[in-house]
Amino acid sequence: xxxxxxxxxxxMARIARKKSAVFVRDDFSDISDYDxxxxxLRNLTKDGxxxxxxxxxxxxxxxxxxxxxxxxxxxxxxxxxxxxxxxxIETAPSRLEKAYNAGQTTQVPTGRLIGVKGRVTRKLGxxxxxxxxxxxx
Numbered sequence: 812x813x814x815x816x817x818x819x820x821x822x823m824a825r826i827a828r829k830k831s832a833v834f835v836r837d838d839f840s841d842i843s844d845y846d847x848x849x850x851x852l853r854n855l856t857k858d859g860x861x862x863x864x865x866x867x868x869x870x871x872x873x874x875x876x877x878x879x880x881x882x883x884x885x886x887x888x889x890x891x892x893x894x895x896x897x898x899x900i901e902t903a904p905s906r907l908e909k910a911y912n913a914g915q916t917t918q919v920p921t922g923r924l925i926g927v928k929g930r931v932t933r934k935l936g937x938x939x940x941x942x943x944x945x946x947x948x
Contacts, residue, residue: 818843819851823860826871832885833893836867865935868894883937888922891935891942901928903947 821842826834839848852869855861859881861869870890872881883890892902904912907920923940926947935942 817851818847819854822848822851823855826855826861831893831897832871832883833864833890833897834861834869834871835894835897836869862937864890864894864937865933868898868933868935870894870937886922887937887940887942888925890937891925894935895925895927895931895933898933900931902926903928905945905947 822839825839825842836845836848836852839852842848843851852861852863856863856869859874860872862872862881862883864870871884873884874880875882885893895902903926905920905924905926907916907918907924908922908926910916911918911920924943924945927944928947931944
């Protein structure tokens with residue numbers, strides 16, 4: 812079989828066509844079964860074309876000009892918010908973002924605290940930097 816018909820090639824072609832930076836494993840369920848798609852995603856992660864943010868959640872990667880390693884195409888808070896929206900979890904500004912936007916503080920929020928409506932137990936992160944959640948009102 813040629814490499815153009817392989818599952819890995821078909822997954823990468825679909826990723827290249829999409830504008831979204833975050834992908835969930837279910838996006839590729841029509842290409843092949845669960846295990847084969849998982850193997851293809853794992854190989855693409857090993858090659859540096861994707862970055863694993865969490866269980867079944869992946870992000871597009873690019874090569875860093877500084878050290879040549881694979882880094883995400885966007886910041887971790889942006890990717891985490893997009894991933895939560897893809898998973899059907901509604902996000903809102905955290906209390907720290909609200910205080911900063913209202914002018915009550917000059918401390919700029921890092922963005923790693925995301926306000927969510929509902930309960931979230933999913934862990935999203937990259938290289939030890941994880942996103943925390945707080946209940947949004």
